[in-house]
Amino acid sequence: MTVRNLLVILGDQLDPASPLLKDGDPTRDLILMAEVREESTHVWSHKARIAVFLSAMRHFCQQRRDEGWQVEYHHIEDANGPATLADALRFAIAKHKPELVRVVEPGDYRVAKALRQVAPHLDFVPDIHFLCPVKDFRDYAKERKQLRMEYFYRDMRRKYSVLMTSDGKPEGGDWNYDSDNRGSFGKQGPKAVPAPRAFKPSKITRSVLDTVDRVFPQHPGTCRNFDWPVTPQQAAEVLDDFLDHRLEHFGTYQDAMWTGEPYLYHSRISVALNLKLIHPLTVVQAAEERYRKGLAPLAAVEGFIRQILGWREYVRGVYWTFMPQGYASRNALAASNPLPKFYWTGETDMQCLRQAIGQTLEYGYAHHIQRLMVTGLFALLFGVEPKQVHEWYLAVYVDAVEWVELPNTIGMSQFADGGIMASKPYAASGKYIQRMSNYCTGCKYDPAQSTGPNACPFTTLYWDFLLRHEPALQANQRMKMQVRNLDRLSPDQKANIIRQADILRASLS
Ligand SMILES: Cc1cc2nc3c(=O)[nH]c(=O)nc-3n(C[C@H](O)[C@H](O)[C@H](O)COP(=O)(O)OP(=O)(O)OC[C@H]3O[C@@H](n4cnc5c(N)ncnc54)[C@H](O)[C@@H]3O)c2cc1C
Ligand code: SF4
Incomplete structure (x- = not known):
């Protein structure tokens, strides 16, 4: 076959309705897909993360071949x-000498740069x-002088007429029902959370799982338990299942955590x-339709839509506005500690971290909230070098791709971008985790104590964080109240906290 266009399909661009295919001609164009080790090893990828990409790619390839496409x-x-x-890409160009190489614009800067270097005239098609x-x-x-997600989100609601009344007002009178989204399960815990839609591995997936175990045995x-959606049909089922069974409570329990309950009322739709x-x-x-039909409350639907129409788009905008320009290596709080080893094993006596990891x-x-207020919070308070935190998050989640992971980690979670993403650091003591979960009841530490043998490391490190960064945090209007609480501590208490934090850091580094 003489190849007219070479259509490069990347592992996170598996839309069968992609403009590349819509404008393509199966008799003259060739699809190129490549599973390459670099994508699984540039960070130490979790086996399930590798598997989800490979399985979805192989299903996509199979479906295109069934439709008559040539796929290399x-x-x-x-x-x-x-x-x-x-x-x-280099081998394919040399072999097929296509007239044009086309690819949907890559989500990550690293990939876009690498492809451009091989084929400077690459046709990047908008995503x-x-x-x-x-x-x-x-x-x-x-x-804008300062970016804020809330105002961006309002514009997106207007632009797409989502949850808007006919006279251009937000549905229900408010833009945001965040204050209704902070429920916890109290002492009794969640009542029979419906299990999410899970998929038995297909023949293709089973062969991928074997491959991953063989090729990447040392990976974390x-x-x-692999049961993720890997085709558009399965993605649609995940959505329906969430809307039917869990959306109703998504809003209320969005921030809650519970031992042994990994998914609670969350959608598991990020991978898809x-x-x-x-x-x-x-x-x-x-989701909006469920509200319009009276099947789900506004606070739940708005809370869910805000994550996708608001946060997801905002994060992607931040990534492509501030990358490369050193965004990935920002370190506004000058944090330099190594990531504690237990992030790769889960072996720690801190129950919240043991559960989340x-x-x-x-x-x-x-x-x-487990990512932001347990693993992320500990790294922030401990003062881990942000780049190491970023590499961990990019490695361990099945939904991890850099355009979304990086601003969430460097910006929202570690405040390393100095306030581009978030208006203040998400700093809290162990008491926040106690309020939002039952983790502390199964823990040897006490979230109310900041010093002594039973002191919760989060609480010790929280006060130590405020003390270490007091001058900088003073200048942040939204941190003033938290910093003012330092006045309640005597000089002796402050010295004891600093001493205990230093011992903790030395023992975990
Ligand atoms: C440190 C850190 C790292 C993160 N890394 C990733 C990542 O690599 N990939 C990723 O998709 N999300 C990431 N997130 C955002 C969020 O944690 C996940 O999108 C969410 O947990 C996925 O689970 P879910 O589909 O059940 O989400 P739900 O809670 O059901 O939310 C619905 C959807 O909203 C979107 N969403 C929610 N919050 C965010 C957010 N802060 N940024 C962007 N989209 C959001 C996601 O698409 C998600 O699927 C990260 C958050 C933090 C704090
Ligand atoms: S006491 Fe502290 S370390 Fe233990 S679970 Fe609670 S917050 Fe985590």
């Missing part, structure tokens, strides 16, 4: 296969899986969204 596909176990995406084009976000950012995590198995507007409109290694999943 490189398998990861092929010892003579390309090691990097750039190599795969239709985002609702705010990068250029629009950059223009939006230029017009396990594939033994990030691999482009489902379109964000499909998800948003389906344990389920991360077991399933490749933790929900937002």
